[in-house]
Amino acid sequence: MLRKVILGFGISLDGYIARRNGDLDFLAIDKKRERDEAKLEKMINLVRHRGCRQQFILDYFGEVSDTDCGVCDVCLKKKKDQQQVGKESVLSETIKELLKTEELNLQDLIGKIKKTDQELIISTIRHMLDSGELEYNVAGNLRLKK
Numbered sequence: 001m002l003r004k005v006i007l008g009f010g011i012s013l014d015g016y017i018a019r020r021n022g023d024l025d026f027l028a029i030d031k032k033r034e035r036d037e038a039k040l041e042k043m044i045n046l047v048r049h050r051g052c053r054q055q056f057i058l059d060y061f062g063e064v065s066d067t068d069c070g071v072c073d074v075c076l077k078k079k080k081d082q083q084q085v086g087k088e089s090v091l092s093e094t095i096k097e098l099l100k101t102e103e104l105n106l107q108d109l110i111g112k113i114k115k116t117d118q119e120l121i122i123s124t125i126r127h128m129l130d131s132g133e134l135e136y137n138v139a140g141n142l143r144l145k146k
């Protein structure tokens with residue numbers, strides 16, 4: 001499908017080349033197609049690139065930089081994820097402390113944690129369940145996993 005798009009885009013410009021020479025210049029058409037494919041490949045690489053966008057672009061222009069820009073979408077997401085991990089780590093200690101003395105249902109546990117948003121509490125509990133730090137007892141209450 002990708003190739004069809006490239007071919008479709010190339011046809012109008014290929015037509016220009018053909019009219020100019022009065023005959024089809026297949027070599028020029030092939031070269032143009034190769035350039036278009038190379039450009040598209042670079043665009044795809046930029047979209048798929050997992051690192052800093054600015055570094056990718058600098059690299060594209062042959063400049064070397066090992067410092068992340070801190071403001072592109074990738075850098076901002078990385079920063080947000082790190083902050084989230086930090087907040088969850090602090091919160092998981094609070095949850096462990098609360099569940100040391102009693103097993104609680106989700107609502108009661110949330111009610112005992114002050115000054116924190118519910119979404120963060122729930123995602124922290126979910127991660128603690130996933131990692132095996134917490135489990136539900138038969139009554140559906142959360143407890144520390146032994």
Ligand SMILES: [Zn+2]
Nearest residue numbers: 052069072075
């Ligand atoms: Zn960046």
